[in-house]
Amino acid sequence: MTSSPSAGSAELDTSNAPALLRVTGDWTLAHYADLKRQRDKLEGRYDASTHIDLNGLGALDTAGASLLVELLGAERLGQSPQHPTCTLSPADRALLQTVYCSLADFCVPIKEPEISVSVQLLTRIGRAVDVVWKDTLQLLGFVGLILETIVRGLPRPKSWRLTSVVSHIEQTGLDAAPIVALLTFLVGAVVAFLGATVLASFGASIFTVDLVAFSFLREFAVLLTAILMAGRTASAFTAQIGSMKANEEIDAIRTLGLDPVELLVVPRVLALLVALPMLTFLAMLSGIIGGGVVCAVALDISPAMFLSLLQSDIGVQHFLVGMVKAPVFAFLIAAIGCLEGFKVSGSAESVGAHTTSSVVQSIFVVIVLDAVAALFFMEMNW
Template identity: 50%
Template structure:
């Protein structure tokens, strides 16, 4: 079967009759379209007596050749000698394709941009409001558990402690070890000129105890576990499992959110402590290998100059960060609607928000500690 061929026929009455031969189907469409473009005038009639094959795409192209969509139905009479099955198909296509005028679509890009800007701005406000509301809901549920009106699901808590805490130990300690080594190197290079390489000890220990240990572990946990919370709860939501939980007269907050929150509240301080230790070990190692500060000297110097309460100042931030990460992760999961794309969008949003808020709160803590002269 060959691609459709187009030939002009000139009957006596002066009509411009175009004879279509061969196959007028989807797979021959590109060839047919180039041939149609090469036509120099618009046909008034089509002769389909030698047409071998026709499908709905071909029928549509033939109708477009004759008239505009609104007039397809009237155009069918200008098709001659079609086989009955072809005629039936053309009539069906003419009826369906011409039936509905095009729905009005998108406005100008400038207008769209303004609308998007406005929606995004009001979205941020609505979002902050929603987050505050969720904090309240979670705290209320937490209080009910503390006062014994609801149960804490211990099995679930332990499960999440393992997944978010224990499983994160290798990556957190490796990362902090490396950052500790880098901090030691950088400060040693800068301080060597003043002959004060020994201050490296304070820089590493203070920065890790007060800031880096807890901040790095919180950022890692936000990327690792916050995203997992959103994806887990989100896919449960898109498969109506959350609705099923509600329909069974259970509370998704109590069942899904609280165990994750409690697990993080316990494990993030532990992870932060491990992070501090690994960072300091990184510093010790660099000191011993590159700076002529022996491990003993490092430890003695650290004992002399670094206060113990720095550790508590650092660890105090961990539960706050844990609360932020768990709440944002779970809230974004609960906001998922329907599609797989929505799960992805909310997971991204959850990670971005929790890292952002962790850093904002870290800055607030820094200001607070400074005002308190700590």
């Protein structure tokens, strides 16, 4: 016949010196509430000299073991189960030791202090500035590496990769000519139409010719072309080199003893240095033609008169101001596109992220440099 389980108890016997703490009965979850009350009553009534008697301990589970740990304390619990007169079963010894070690290792997590919104905002601004600074240093270093590679290859004609350069000129220049011509033609027409509309109220519609010519020769042609190249060519460079980096083809090139910068970057840079000025010149022509069409249709300015006004009012320095910016933009767009390709970590997601980054950085750099150049040329009266 099975005996019914007896509720556990803890009694302090102070009739002898030193006092004796007897732990008896079942210390299980079923008696947890009563055992917890007993533990609370005994708290502070015994000290380190009190002996512990665990021989009357019955069933024991994790809940009871945790109460025993709190009742007996860490130091005594670490010693009592190993006492030679203790009749605890090996399973109870192991359970007490496990709970004792677990509670000893347990640390109440420290709540992180709340950070104010202003501090978080300043932190994010600081991180963004740090990222921009590091990206700028990387770009400057990469520009230096490209220039060093070009200079090193000049006295070695056999290292020139003319076939690759011509192929990239076709991809970046010839294939982009239709979209550049169409876009600048339409923008030239819009600028001429807006200029004619505004200047008509002042009786100065004839100056629409000067407006179109000045805007396209100095700013619009090179800026629109550079932005198109940033979106079309820089992204292509990043995707091409990034895919090679993801497929470990860059490592294979280095293993063969070849220089990836000389093999992949320099031909693309040289190709864009040739293509972007040509496209800029095409954009100037297309924009002026678009403005001439609107002038002929809306203002009754014949093509001959249009050309005569261009020749008399527009100096060649305005054409040179626009053209001199094209190689600088081309070099930076190609460098940013190739650098972002080398930053790809190896996944398709990384290729997409760096492709987007190359377009954003290229457009940002182009617009900032164009603004700085415009201010410089205006101050120099060029």
